[in-house]
Amino acid sequence: xxxxxxxxxxxxxxxxxxxxxxxxxxxxxxxxxxxxxxxxxxxxxxxxxxxxxxxxxxxxxxxxxxxxxxxxxxxxxxxxxxxxxxxxxxxxxxxxxxxxxxxxxxxxxxxx
Amino acid sequence: xxxxxxxxxxxxxxxxxxxxxxxxxxxxxxxxxxxxxxxxxxxxxxxxxxxxxxxxxxxxxxxxxxxxxxxxxxxxxxxxxxxxxxxxxxxxxxxxxxxxxxxxxxxxxxxx
Numbered sequence: 744x745x746x747x748x749x750x751x752x753x754x755x756x757x758x759x760x761x762x763x764x765x766x767x768x769x770x771x772x773x774x775x776x777x778x779x780x781x782x783x784x785x786x787x788x789x790x791x792x793x794x795x796x797x798x799x800x801x802x803x804x805x806x807x808x809x810x811x812x813x814x815x816x817x818x819x820x821x822x823x824x825x826x827x828x829x830x831x832x833x834x835x836x837x838x839x840x841x842x843x844x845x846x847x848x849x850x851x852x853x854x855x
Numbered sequence: 856x857x858x859x860x861x862x863x864x865x866x867x868x869x870x871x872x873x874x875x876x877x878x879x880x881x882x883x884x885x886x887x888x889x890x891x892x893x894x895x896x897x898x899x900x901x902x903x904x905x906x907x908x909x910x911x912x913x914x915x916x917x918x919x920x921x922x923x924x925x926x927x928x929x930x931x932x933x934x935x936x937x938x939x940x941x942x943x944x945x946x947x948x949x950x951x952x953x954x955x956x957x958x959x960x961x962x963x964x965x966x967x
Contacts, residue, residue, distance in 0.1 A: 785960065786958035792953065840905060843954075845897035847895055
């Protein structure tokens, strides 16, 4: 019940296209859903996060869509750029400071 | 990088030897975490600390111990390293008003 499922495992998108990564969870106690971006040889970096009281959050080209009833959330990258090529992780947590669970990651490649 | 450093950045050791990894932060954050990252598994929590001398186990704590004698330092020890502990280890801190984790640059550990 602590698991977070993530798909697809890998994704190839043309420059200018939309990249979509999906995550699903089971534990309804989760109340914080971040996305991380990781470049090779670097630590994950917080990209954007959402709480279940809103259905969408947008920051620049990055948008999180959240469906509480379906227990799913997704990351949309609009106008994808080669510089967005990285591994993306979704995560979920509940209780401040505790209970962090990460998805297995999606490797995104944006072709020029 | 939220003022987080990890040392060493790379280490090769032999099975059965003890190994200690260090995480150092400069901003007095209360929560600190140790994760391991392996292909297909995302990030898995090993141990975390919620204050000096206050620690708790994570999902994959077997074979690992931690210590936190000062706010700024969180040590991860492999008492007797095994090849299954070959991984990339990330330290993280909790910052901000939400459940926002920030990661260090990682330590690549190889156990031969």
